Amino acid sequence: MRSDTNRCWRLASRPVGLIKDSDFTFGEEPIPVPKDGQILVRTLYLSVDPTQRIWLDRDSYMPAVPIGDVVRAGGIGKVVRSNSPAFAPGDLVQGLLGWQDYAVLAVGDGALLPATKLPPGLAPELALSVFGVTGLTAYFGLLDIGRVKEGETVVVSGAAGATGMMVGQIARLKGCRAIGIAGGPEKCAWLTGELGFDAAIDYRSENVEARLGELCPSGIDVYFDNVGGAILDAALAHLAMRGRVVLCGSIGDYNAAEAPAGPRNYLSLLIQRGRMEGFIVSDYFDRLDQAVSDLGGWVSSGKIKNRVDVQEGLEKAPATLNRLFTSANVGKQLLKVADP
Amino acid sequence: MRSDTNRCWRLASRPVGLIKDSDFTFGEEPIPVPKDGQILVRTLYLSVDPTQRIWLDRDSYMPAVPIGDVVRAGGIGKVVRSNSPAFAPGDLVQGLLGWQDYAVLAVGDGALLPATKLPPGLAPELALSVFGVTGLTAYFGLLDIGRVKEGETVVVSGAAGATGMMVGQIARLKGCRAIGIAGGPEKCAWLTGELGFDAAIDYRSENVEARLGELCPSGIDVYFDNVGGAILDAALAHLAMRGRVVLCGSIGDYNAAEAPAGPRNYLSLLIQRGRMEGFIVSDYFDRLDQAVSDLGGWVSSGKIKNRVDVQEGLEKAPATLNRLFTSANVGKQLLKVADP
Numbered sequence: 001m002r003s004d005t006n007r008c009w010r011l012a013s014r015p016v017g018l019i020k021d022s023d024f025t026f027g028e029e030p031i032p033v034p035k036d037g038q039i040l041v042r043t044l045y046l047s048v049d050p051t052q053r054i055w056l057d058r059d060s061y062m063p064a065v066p067i068g069d070v071v072r073a074g075g076i077g078k079v080v081r082s083n084s085p086a087f088a089p090g091d092l093v094q095g096l097l098g099w100q101d102y103a104v105l106a107v108g109d110g111a112l113l114p115a116t117k118l119p120p121g122l123a124p125e126l127a128l129s130v131f132g133v134t135g136l137t138a139y140f141g142l143l144d145i146g147r148v149k150e151g152e153t154v155v156v157s158g159a160a161g162a163t164g165m166m167v168g169q170i171a172r173l174k175g176c177r178a179i180g181i182a183g184g185p186e187k188c189a190w191l192t193g194e195l196g197f198d199a200a201i202d203y204r205s206e207n208v209e210a211r212l213g214e215l216c217p218s219g220i221d222v223y224f225d226n227v228g229g230a231i232l233d234a235a236l237a238h239l240a241m242r243g244r245v246v247l248c249g250s251i252g253d254y255n256a257a258e259a260p261a262g263p264r265n266y267l268s269l270l271i272q273r274g275r276m277e278g279f280i281v282s283d284y285f286d287r288l289d290q291a292v293s294d295l296g297g298w299v300s301s302g303k304i305k306n307r308v309d310v311q312e313g314l315e316k317a318p319a320t321l322n323r324l325f326t327s328a329n330v331g332k333q334l335l336k337v338a339d340p
Numbered sequence: 341m342r343s344d345t346n347r348c349w350r351l352a353s354r355p356v357g358l359i360k361d362s363d364f365t366f367g368e369e370p371i372p373v374p375k376d377g378q379i380l381v382r383t384l385y386l387s388v389d390p391t392q393r394i395w396l397d398r399d400s401y402m403p404a405v406p407i408g409d410v411v412r413a414g415g416i417g418k419v420v421r422s423n424s425p426a427f428a429p430g431d432l433v434q435g436l437l438g439w440q441d442y443a444v445l446a447v448g449d450g451a452l453l454p455a456t457k458l459p460p461g462l463a464p465e466l467a468l469s470v471f472g473v474t475g476l477t478a479y480f481g482l483l484d485i486g487r488v489k490e491g492e493t494v495v496v497s498g499a500a501g502a503t504g505m506m507v508g509q510i511a512r513l514k515g516c517r518a519i520g521i522a523g524g525p526e527k528c529a530w531l532t533g534e535l536g537f538d539a540a541i542d543y544r545s546e547n548v549e550a551r552l553g554e555l556c557p558s559g560i561d562v563y564f565d566n567v568g569g570a571i572l573d574a575a576l577a578h579l580a581m582r583g584r585v586v587l588c589g590s591i592g593d594y595n596a597a598e599a600p601a602g603p604r605n606y607l608s609l610l611i612q613r614g615r616m617e618g619f620i621v622s623d624y625f626d627r628l629d630q631a632v633s634d635l636g637g638w639v640s641s642g643k644i645k646n647r648v649d650v651q652e653g654l655e656k657a658p659a660t661l662n663r664l665f666t667s668a669n670v671g672k673q674l675l676k677v678a679d680p
Contacts, residue, residue: 060611233602247610262573262602270587270618271400277617278610 006031008100009071009317014057014064017255018325019318023056024071026315032104034083039105039115041077043097044340045310046317047128048073048333049162050226050324053254061280070098071317074133076124077103078340084108092118092340094127099317101337124340125308129162129332130295137248137281138166138224139291143174144284145246145277146222150175153216155235158226158251159200160187161324162332167224168197169304176222179215181208181231183327190330195305209234219243219272227252229260236265236274245269245276255325307331346371348440349411349657354397354404357595358665359658363396364411364439366655372444379427379445379455381417383437384680386657387468388413388673389502390566390664393594401620410438411657414473416464417443418680424448432458432680434467439657441677464680465648469502469672470635477588477621478506478564479631483514484624485586485617486562490515493556495575498566498591499540500527501664502672507564508537509644516562519555521548521571523667530670535645549574559583559612567592569600576605579612587618595665647671 005028015023034040055065055072065072075097079087084107087093095115097103105115118127129135141163142148154171158164159180168178168191180191180200188200201211208231212220219240225232228250236245253260269276284291298304309329311320313336320335322328345368355363374380394400395412405412415437419427424447427433435455437443445455458467469475481503482488494511498504499520508518508531520531520540528540541551548571552560559580565572568590576585593600609616624631638644649669651660653676660675662668 228607247607249610250607253607259604259607262604262606264599264602266602266606266616267568267587267590267593267599267618269616270589270620273617273619273623275615275617276606276609277613277615278607279613280610283613 004031005029006100006102007314008098009314011056011065011067011069011071013067016257018322019053019056021318024318031102034081034104036083037106037108038083039079039087039093039107040081041093041095041097041103041105041115042080043075043077043101043103043314043337045124045128046073046075046097046099046335046337047132048320048324048335049133050249050251050254052321053325070100072096073099074128075337076118076127087117092124094118099314101314125310125334126299126306128334129308130166130299130304130306131292132332133281134162134332135166135295136284136288136291138163138170139295140281140284140287141246141248141279142167142170142222142224145279146224146244148174148176148222152221153177153179153218153240154222154224155179155181155212155216155220156224156226157181157231157235159191159197160330161226163248164224164226165191165195165307165331166304169195171222172196173298173303187330203231209237212238216240222246224248225250229253232263233265236263236268239268239272239274241272243272243274245274247276247278251325308334310334310336312336344371345369346440346442347654348438349654351396351405351407351409351411353407356597358662359393359396361658364658371442374421374423374444376423377446377448378423379419379433379447380421381433381435381437381443381445381455382420383415383417383441383443383654383677385464385468386413386415386437386439386675386677387472388660388664388675389473390589390591390594392661393665410440412436413438414468415677416458416467427457432464434458439654441654465650465674466639466646468674469648470506470639470644470646471632472672473621474502474672475506475635476624476628476631478503478510479635480621480624480627481586481588481619482507482510482562482564485619486564486584488514488516488562492561493517493519493558493580494562494564495519495521495552495556495560496564496566497521497571497575499531499537500670501566503588504564504566505531505535505647505671506644509535512536513638513643527670543571549577552578556580562586564588565590569593572603573605576603576608579608579614581612583612583614585614585616587616591665648674650674650676652676
């Protein structure tokens with residue numbers, strides 16, 4: 001690439017199913033110019049999250065990306081020009097950079113989603129995983145929505161993904177049994193070996209509902225759902241009395257053209273006096289300090305292990321997002337755009 | 341009938357769809373004899389509740405009625421013979437009498453579901469409706485699971501039924517807007533006229549989802565679900581931020597041969613940070629005093645109106661249960677078996 005242009009992916013049409021490069025335009029544009037109070041940031045890493053697929057074709061908790069706009073994505077970059085006294089060139093910042101080499105970001109209290117400076121010494125890979133939306137989603141979802149108690153059985157789907165791997169580890173830290181559902185023997189072995197999950201179910205080769213019945217003879221106290229679909233139904237079928245279903249996402253449905261079938265077994269909530277509840281991690285940002293403090297302590301002491309799956313090159317952005325939906329990633333999916 | 345025999349309905353086979361007389365045997369048997377500590381009760385009124393259909397063909401929060409057993413149903417009767425010092429002939433008692441003229445009931449602390457004496461002066465119709473499982477279900481479901489707050493919008497389906505009519509009225513008492521969904525113009529007129537609901541939707545002639553959108557421009561804060569199916573989906577589509585879905589039942593599904601489709605719109609719970617929770621009223625029996633005191637006050641002061649739909653004759657038991665599923669009843673369905 002030329003250093004005086006900004007490569008960027010703009011949304012050309014609403015994707016159907018797995019995204020294709022042709023759903024976007026990938027062009028070179030002039031590097032944008034920051035206005036007063038704004039900063040110009042060179043993208044280093046992009047966070048790759050399932051929710052980004054939702055943003056491409058429907059309004060949800062955020063409006064859909066308008067056709068013609070740069071694809072929305074969070075990431076970490078380096079300030080190259082600052083029109084704000086609070087930022088200096090060279091600072092590492094986190095914000096909604098988008099699929100592009102350079103972004104102009106708003107900063108300060110007036111901004112809707114202001115860029116924030118990375119704490120000194122925090123590696124971008126860690127900031128975008130354990131301390132990023134996926135780690136925080138695991139933390140608040142399991143503790144606040146799931147309200148796990150010592151001795152309970154926690155099941156998490158998408159367990160080898162960025163959020164799932166954290167859910168199981170935090171559950172173990174809280175004295176729970178942790179059972180992960182993931183695709184393929186390698187992921188399952190990693191969950192029970194490296195990460196200390198009590199058990200793992202390979203949804204590709206095993207009957208998830210039957211295995212849940214074997215592994216959870218007293219039922220599932222907390223099911224943390226990242227995938228929806230048949231696995232949600234299997235978990236509902238084994239819900240313990242007063243069990244909780246934490247709705248985090250339904251990755252199996254994000255590429256579906258129409259609304260997926262609902263969970264047929266939802267009446268387990270009635271029989272078992274269960275609760276199914278959704279949440280969006282941004283609602284918890286006023287309690288960020290507590291989460292970061294806990295997570296920081298667990299990471300520093302080695303009680304929680306992190307794993308990132310780094311692809312390289314902005315030109316691979318669509319293909320990298322698809323990795324989430326083909327179950328290709330292990331750990332937090334990142335896209336490295338430039339060297340720090 | 342001869343006065344020395346006990347007519348009783350016994351389950352002959354698992355019903356499919358709406359029950360038929362031929363799913364049962366209706367015969368005359370000797371009047372049962374109470375053992376020590378038991379009482380013999382003449383059935384006066386039987387409570388007719390949707391959950392009784394569930395008991396006929398599947399295990400749920402209670403085991404299914406075994407083939408050959410008398411059909412399970414709560415009711416009120418008069419003690420005709422007592423082998424317990426706590427009961428005397430002539431006492432009115434409430435308990436699981438079943439579809440029969442005479443029942444032997446266990447009493448006292450040792451019994452699993454002991455018969456209880458009616459408070460003096462309490463009419464059986466009131467004991468089985470406002471103060472029965474349906475009234476208590478409305479009370480605890482709306483207040484404890486729904487956690488309604490003043491100014492909120494409450495929508496209830498099956499609104500002209502025993503539980504639904506109470507939900508709307510209690511919601512109004514708590515300063516909420518109450519919208520009922522019921523079948524037919526007469527029921528809807530009764531809800532908004534006599535009972536003071538703010539609005540009613542006739543699901544037979546109106547587009548429920550469109551009407552909910554019109555009537556709830558800020559969304560539904562609490563949806564109390566008695567019916568499941570498409571109406572649950574319509575309500576989910578209009579859930580307000582932090583809305584709650586109280587799962588009380590799914591009357592539309594109880595006669596279905598297989599598990600119904602789940603709610604396609606369940607991901608509203610995620611986007612709206614909503615909660616869907618089930619409950620069984622018997623879990624709240626330790627707080628009966630509080631509920632009875634509140635409900636008693638509201639009924640005495642005319643703030644809550646009651647309505648019962650009384651059919652007569654034990655021979656009509658199956659047909660009367662079906663009335664719930666053909667939307668024939670208005671208010672609490674009862675079956676009168678004998679004069680008090």
